Amino acid sequence: MNAGSMLKALQDPMGVPFYPLVFQVLLVFTFALHIIFVNLVIGGVFISIYSYFRSGDYYKNLSKAFARASTINLSLLIVLGVAPLLFMQVIYDPFWYTSNVLSAAWMLGIVFALMAAFSFSYVFYLKLNKDKKHIGTWGIAAFLLIILVGITMHAVSYQALFPEQWVKWYVNGSKVDLSGTILHAFELPRFLHFVVASFAITGIFMMLYSWYFKDRDDMDKSYLAWVGRAGAKMAVIFTVLQMVVGVWWLFSVPSDFQFYKNPVFIAAGVLAVLLLFVLIEAQSNPQKYTLPAAALAFMSVLGMTSAREALRVLYTGRYDYSVYNYKLNLSYGSTALFAVTFIMGIIVIGYMLTVVFKMGRSSKPVDLSSLKLRTWSVYLMIAWILMMVGIGIAIAS
Numbered sequence: 001m002n003a004g005s006m007l008k009a010l011q012d013p014m015g016v017p018f019y020p021l022v023f024q025v026l027l028v029f030t031f032a033l034h035i036i037f038v039n040l041v042i043g044g045v046f047i048s049i050y051s052y053f054r055s056g057d058y059y060k061n062l063s064k065a066f067a068r069a070s071t072i073n074l075s076l077l078i079v080l081g082v083a084p085l086l087f088m089q090v091i092y093d094p095f096w097y098t099s100n101v102l103s104a105a106w107m108l109g110i111v112f113a114l115m116a117a118f119s120f121s122y123v124f125y126l127k128l129n130k131d132k133k134h135i136g137t138w139g140i141a142a143f144l145l146i147i148l149v150g151i152t153m154h155a156v157s158y159q160a161l162f163p164e165q166w167v168k169w170y171v172n173g174s175k176v177d178l179s180g181t182i183l184h185a186f187e188l189p190r191f192l193h194f195v196v197a198s199f200a201i202t203g204i205f206m207m208l209y210s211w212y213f214k215d216r217d218d219m220d221k222s223y224l225a226w227v228g229r230a231g232a233k234m235a236v237i238f239t240v241l242q243m244v245v246g247v248w249w250l251f252s253v254p255s256d257f258q259f260y261k262n263p264v265f266i267a268a269g270v271l272a273v274l275l276l277f278v279l280i281e282a283q284s285n286p287q288k289y290t291l292p293a294a295a296l297a298f299m300s301v302l303g304m305t306s307a308r309e310a311l312r313v314l315y316t317g318r319y320d321y322s323v324y325n326y327k328l329n330l331s332y333g334s335t336a337l338f339a340v341t342f343i344m345g346i347i348v349i350g351y352m353l354t355v356v357f358k359m360g361r362s363s364k365p366v367d368l369s370s371l372k373l374r375t376w377s378v379y380l381m382i383a384w385i386l387m388m389v390g391i392g393i394a395i396a397s
């Protein structure tokens, strides 16, 4: 049996419940959100440790702020990892499940590594707030565990792309290795593309931090300006490095793909260059350029994650695998339920974010009574709960 037929045989015989393109778009979009938070955690934990070891009040404040933000960002990273995981399982199930099983011990291990990383980063933050000494080890341990999880996620995503190697990886001579303790493939430029980006994205996050608190009268303006400048500098340096690593990755992609001609890749590259120009402009006045830089950074990440998907289409196409050929077993009911839940989720989360945004910007109490989203969120939640209970009762009876 060749790899192509094996992949077909491994697909879910039930087919997919809706058009695969929709799952693919959602996969790319939610992965972009996931990776932005991965970037913010890697960069944020690093900045909080680095600032902890530096002297001066500004560094002390920055270390505390980023230690706090990183615990929240780590939770969001995990939550936002679930969404692409689900979409991936729908359209790339033969690749994802096999790769997971090949390195099962690692994949199970990341659950414990994440729990430890979260606990350590929280201990670091709490002790930092109480001005305890010699606590850097907590932060460093959290950082190393986060990188370890990143290495695992990369290896599992990457080894999924080589089905013709799978048998070789688990059969060693006459022995079958079912331990799942080995990571079989690793591509340094691809991995670095996610790590280096962390410092560019965190730099922009520092600019946003400086911009966001600028109108609060209980915040030190010169400290905020310092954070904004440091963030803009870090963002521009690491955006350039990111481009260098990106070109390195491009050279490591199989040449028959001619990926440099791929329109998705070219569009992503153009967005990255635009971001670089804005960041160069931002050096003299970071607060003025914060919002354009943040918007372009988001677009660039979305462009890069789309290019990553275009690359996966080429890799999987080698085995005549196309998500668009997946057996379609249309299920309007479950799709409608998903869409309704999704829209409701966006409105309710939108409401919570608006509240947090407005309250955090001012040191005085904020009147939110005129916020229309509040009424909508409450009614929508009630309608959604009633609908779910109704469906449950209808199915059970």
Ligand code: HEM
Binding pocket: 027, 031, 034, 038, 077, 078, 079, 081, 082, 084, 085, 086, 088, 114, 145, 146, 147, 149, 150, 151, 153, 154, 155, 157, 158, 190, 191, 194
């Ligand atoms: C500290 C924790 C984590 C880090 C640093 C991390 C980092 C990464 C990186 C670097 C990739 C891209 C790998 C590549 O394409 O080569 C990735 C992919 C992915 N991650 Fe995470 N991740 C973390 C946690 C999680 C968690 C908890 C989940 C699920 C709940 C998750 C779900 C995914 C999925 C589904 C992909 C692949 C998406 C795709 O191929 O389109 N990640 N992660």
